[in-house]
Amino acid sequence: MYEKDGEKYFVVDSHMHYWQAGPETWVPGAEHYAKGWIECFHAYQGLAPAETHWPIEKFMSYTEDDLMKDVFEDGYVDVAVFQPTYLTEWYRDGFNTTERNAALGEKHPGKFIANTRWDPREGEDGLKKLAENVERYGSKGVKLYTAEWREGSRGWKLTDPGAYRYLEACRDLGIVNIHVHKGPTIWPLDKDAFDVSDVDHAATDFPELNFIVEHVGLPRIEDFCFMATQEPNVYAGLSVVIGGLMHARPRFFAKVMGELLFWVGEDKMTFGSDYGIWEPKWQIEGFVDWDYPSDEFSDYPRVTTATKKKILGLNAAKLYGIEVPAECQLPADAGTPAARDDSVGVSAESPAATLA
Amino acid sequence: MTTTVGSRTLLEALGEVRDPELDEPITTLGFVASASLSPDGDAAVHLRLPTYFCAPNFAYLMVADAYDAVSTVDGVRRTEVVLDDHFAADAINEGVAARAGFVASFQGEAVDELDSLRSDFLRKAVLAGTDLVCRPLVDSGSSPAALAAMTLGEVPPSPALDRLRGRRAELGLPAGDEAPLLVDPASGAAVGAEAVPLHLRKARLTRTSLDANTGICRGMLRHRYGVEEET
Numbered sequence: 352m353y354e355k356d357g358e359k360y361f362v363v364d365s366h367m368h369y370w371q372a373g374p375e376t377w378v379p380g381a382e383h384y385a386k387g388w389i390e391c392f393h394a395y396q397g398l399a400p401a402e403t404h405w406p407i408e409k410f411m412s413y414t415e416d417d418l419m420k421d422v423f424e425d426g427y428v429d430v431a432v433f434q435p436t437y438l439t440e441w442y443r444d445g446f447n448t449t450e451r452n453a454a455l456g457e458k459h460p461g462k463f464i465a466n467t468r469w470d471p472r473e474g475e476d477g478l479k480k481l482a483e484n485v486e487r488y489g490s491k492g493v494k495l496y497t498a499e500w501r502e503g504s505r506g507w508k509l510t511d512p513g514a515y516r517y518l519e520a521c522r523d524l525g526i527v528n529i530h531v532h533k534g535p536t537i538w539p540l541d542k543d544a545f546d547v548s549d550v551d552h553a554a555t556d557f558p559e560l561n562f563i564v565e566h567v568g569l570p571r572i573e574d575f576c577f578m579a580t581q582e583p584n585v586y587a588g589l590s591v592v593i594g595g596l597m598h599a600r601p602r603f604f605a606k607v608m609g610e611l612l613f614w615v616g617e618d619k620m621t622f623g624s625d626y627g628i629w630e631p632k633w634q635i636e637g638f639v640d641w642d643y644p645s646d647e648f649s650d651y652p653r654v655t656t657a658t659k660k661k662i663l664g665l666n667a668a669k670l671y672g673i674e675v676p677a678e679c680q681l682p683a684d685a686g687t688p689a690a691r692d693d694s695v696g697v698s699a700e701s702p703a704a705t706l707a
Numbered sequence: 708m709t710t711t712v713g714s715r716t717l718l719e720a721l722g723e724v725r726d727p728e729l730d731e732p733i734t735t736l737g738f739v740a741s742a743s744l745s746p747d748g749d750a751a752v753h754l755r756l757p758t759y760f761c762a763p764n765f766a767y768l769m770v771a772d773a774y775d776a777v778s779t780v781d782g783v784r785r786t787e788v789v790l791d792d793h794f795a796a797d798a799i800n801e802g803v804a805a806r807a808g809f810v811a812s813f814q815g816e817a818v819d820e821l822d823s824l825r826s827d828f829l830r831k832a833v834l835a836g837t838d839l840v841c842r843p844l845v846d847s848g849s850s851p852a853a854l855a856a857m858t859l860g861e862v863p864p865s866p867a868l869d870r871l872r873g874r875r876a877e878l879g880l881p882a883g884d885e886a887p888l889l890v891d892p893a894s895g896a897a898v899g900a901e902a903v904p905l906h907l908r909k910a911r912l913t914r915t916s917l918d919a920n921t922g923i924c925r926g927m928l929r930h931r932y933g934v935e936e937e938t
Contacts (some may be wrong), residue, residue, distance in 0.1 A: 387759035388792050394758055397930030398923070570728065570920035573831070573913045600922035606915040614912070 352679060353427035353663075358656050361679035363667035364422065364431040364631055366530070366565055366590040366623025369455055370447040373412040378443055385441040392628055395591075398599040399629050400449050413627050415455060418615075423462060426624070426631035429664065430673050432464045434494040434530060434565075434623075453488045464671055465531065466492040471513035472501055478520055485524045491671055492528035492566075493521065497549065508549040518557050528561050528670050530588060533568040533575065547575050554582040561670055563621060566591040572607060576614035586670070587615045590623030591663065593634045597641065605643050609651030617658040621667045635663060657681050717742045717783075720776040727825050728765050729921045730832040730874075733773065736921075737928050740791060742777075748784030750777045755791050757927035763795040764821055767812065770803045793804060829878050830892040835914035836871035837889065841907060851903035860884030 353360040356593045377385035396403075398532040409417070422428045433452035445451065449467040454462035469477050484490055507514060509531070521529065533547050547568050554562045565588035568575030579585040592611075596604035611620060613697045622638070624631035639659055643651065660681060668675050669706045721742060722734045732737055733754065740753040752773055756766060774788045788803060790796045795813075802812025809821050833902045841864060844854060859882065862868050875882040880895045889898040889906060928934065 384794065391758045391760050394927050394930050398926045570916065570923075572916035572919065573834075575907065576912055577909070595923055595926075596919060599926045600919065603915070603919040603922045607919050610912050610915050613908075 352429055352676075353639065354564050355636075358639075358660075359679045360427075360635070360639060361664040361668065362428045362430075362631070362635060363424075363622070363664040363673060364428045364624045364626065365563070365621045365667040365670075366434050366588055367417075367422065367431050367626040367631075368434065368436065368447045368628075369418055369450070369452055370436070370627065371412060371444065372442060372446060373408075375502050376442050376444060378439075378441055381441045388438070388441060395595060395628050398595045400598050400633055403630050403633055405627075410627065418455070418626070420461070421630045421632070422624070422626055426626075427635050428624075428631055430464060430668075430671075431462065431626075432466060432492065432623075432667070432671070434466055435468050436494070436496070437468065449484055449488060449490070458489075464479055464491065464673075466490050466494055468494050468496075468530075469517050470495075470499065471507055471511055471517050472504055474513070478517065481517065481520060482524060485526065491526055492530060493526060494530045494532065496532045498532075509553040510549045513573055514553075515556070518553060518560065522559060523555065528563060530563045530565050533564050533566060533571075543703070547571070547578050550580060550585060551578045554585050558584055560584065561586060563588045563670070565623070567607075567611065568675050569595075572610065576610060579619070580614045585615075585619070586666070587611050587620045588623055588624070589620055590625040593622065593638055594629035597634065597637055600691075601644060603686070605648055608641075608654070609643065612652040612654070614656070617652070617661050618666060620662045621670070622663045638663065645691075712828070716780050717752070717777060718743055720780045721752065721773060724769060724772040726765065726924075727768050727828045728762075729924060730828070730835065730917060731921060733769055736925065737932075737934055738769070739817050740932075744767035744780075744783065748782055750780065750783045750786045752786075752788045753791055754788065755928075755932065757924045757931060759792060759794050761793065763799065763813070764824060765807050766790060766793060766795065767799050767802070768821055768825060770799050774803050791928070794922055795816055796810075801826070802925070826878065829874055831917065832874045833871065833878065833892040834910045835869065835917045836874055838907065838914040839867040840871050841910065843881060845907065852900040854888075854889060854907075855898060855900040855903050857888040858884060859886050859888055862888055 353362055372385065372389040387412055390407070393407050396405065396410065405413070422431055433447070435449045435452060436447050439445050449465060452463070453465040456465045465488045467481065467488065467490040469481045471477070473480070495509075497508060509518070518529070531550055533550070547564060550562050550564060561584050562582070563586040564575055564579070567587045567589070569591055575587070579587060586602065592604070592607060596607060622634075622636055642654055660679070664679070665675060665681065667673070718734060718739070722732045724733050725731060726733055727737065733850055738754050738756060740755045740873060742752045744750050754770060754773060762902070763876075770788050770790050774799055775787055777783060777788065778786045788800075790799050793799070798812050801807075803808070839855060844862070849857075859868070859872060872882040877889070878892070880890055880892070881887070887897040889903065890896060
């Protein structure tokens with residue numbers, strides 16, 4: 352929990368990692384990919400305040416103690432959601448697997464939610480594994496990488512028949528949150544891997560599932576926003592938005608937040624630190640202090656304490672069924688979503704006003 | 708950046724090469740690490756990108772475009788463009804040098820050439836440019852109906868307007884004085900008055916997305932190479 356000016360913020364870090372990427376974990380023959388990947392991640396950390404930068408050695412191999420201190424002790428986080436990334440072609444034991452995450456989670460009851468993953472190209476075996484993971488780790492969410500290149504296949508779409516089988520399985524197994532990575536990627540080489548139209552269709556066909564688009568489709572925020580504004584069960588995962596822009600590019604951060612608040616709305620935006628890329632502490636402190644820097648932003652929806660409480664934790668708590676202490680909840684009358692029609696520049700009669 | 712005699716025109720040529728995703732010259736983005744021209748006419752250019760894993764399709768387009776631009780400079784007899792520090796650098800450098808095309812350069816991993824990708828991003832550039840041109844008009848009180856009726860020739864001249872017209876012309880969209888200011892970037896059809904507010908909202912969002920993306924790329928490049936930014 353974070354407390355500032357008498358206000359108490361319940362914090363759910365809905366997108367973070369516990370990876371291992373030191374040289375001893377690199378798959379022989381793929382060392383340049385393994386090294387390049389972790390160095391690329393490390394460069395993203397360069398967008399944070401200088402005093403929070405780590406040497407590459409720590410960045411490759413941060414420990415359980417580092418994580419518990421950075422995220423919970425210093426970082427104000429109440430509950431953190433592990434999002435696995437396998438990359439087993441490059442890292443011997445996987446970059447951060449469901450198993451590794453869950454093992455840490457089991458040592459700290461109540462602190463973590465261990466999400467799992469699936470890939471429709473794994474067919475029946477993958478469906479079995481998914482059921483096992485849900486049974487064993489109690490996963491209520493999955494992280495999906497639709498652009499991942501695999502054995503000659505150049506990625507997949509949520510609308511593929513194979514993927515629909517998995518989405519049906521999620522529904523049957525009690526998984527409710529589908530985190531889809533729509534952000535920086537490598538393969539496939541020739542497609543626009545940030546295309547979010549598949550989320551659009553899947554969200555319509557599976558109204559009982561929530562689709563959290565991580566990194567808000569960066570660098571194609573516009574495609575994501577046009578889609579999300581029409582789908583009630585599509586959310587904006589703010590990992591990278593706060594970490595990558597708030598400190599390094601405050602004016603662009605203000606614009607991106609303004610657009611997201613307008614198109615997606617404060618009830619459907621969730622904080623994720625993307626730890627270990629960025630520590631949560633400075634992100635949470637900075638976001639609670641944040642407001643638009645000038646009058647130039649006056650036609651974007653307003654940002655209130657309630658907005659920040661929702662984004663930092665209450666929205667994700669609702670998605671994951673996490674109990675929020677009474678002192679951190681909003682008063683009953685504070686729950687009105689950011690009203691689209693209030694934004695100057697779009698009259699109540701305009702098409703934008705009726706989009707939702 | 709290191710330059711030698713004769714490289715001024717080389718840099719001018721490279722200044723016409725844009726990052727197709729960010730719609731900015733590679734020179735102002737800091738992607739040109741060095742450019743030199745020997746007295747014998749050997750042009751040597753090194754490009755660098757913000758990360759080791761920057762999308763190879765866009766990287767290929769920039770290296771290929773740089774090759775073409777440099778080849779047209781007076782006095783250049785041989786052109787070498789090398790992308791440094793990138794996971795697909797070998798395939799891209801060899802593919803461009805051999806004029807092989809993207810698909811042949813990534814055999815088995817790519818099925819389409821990149822023209823449609825380039826067009827998609829040009830359309831985004833048109834939308835973003837529309838915001839840049841229209842924002843001052845909206846601020847000074849132009850109504851949706853007035854904007855819908857306006858032609859390009861009626862807009863006060865500005866670099867932003869020149870740029871918008873250039874991008875529209877590249878896409879084959881109407882770009883002359885008589886052409887409507889607001890057109891659908893896919894079809895070229897004029898935008899009706901009732902659709903103007905949403906069109907402008909989309910234009911602003913597209914520009915915001917592009918600016919934010921550029922901001923991240925600049926930040927990453929600065930971190931990677933310790934360079935100061937050109938603004």
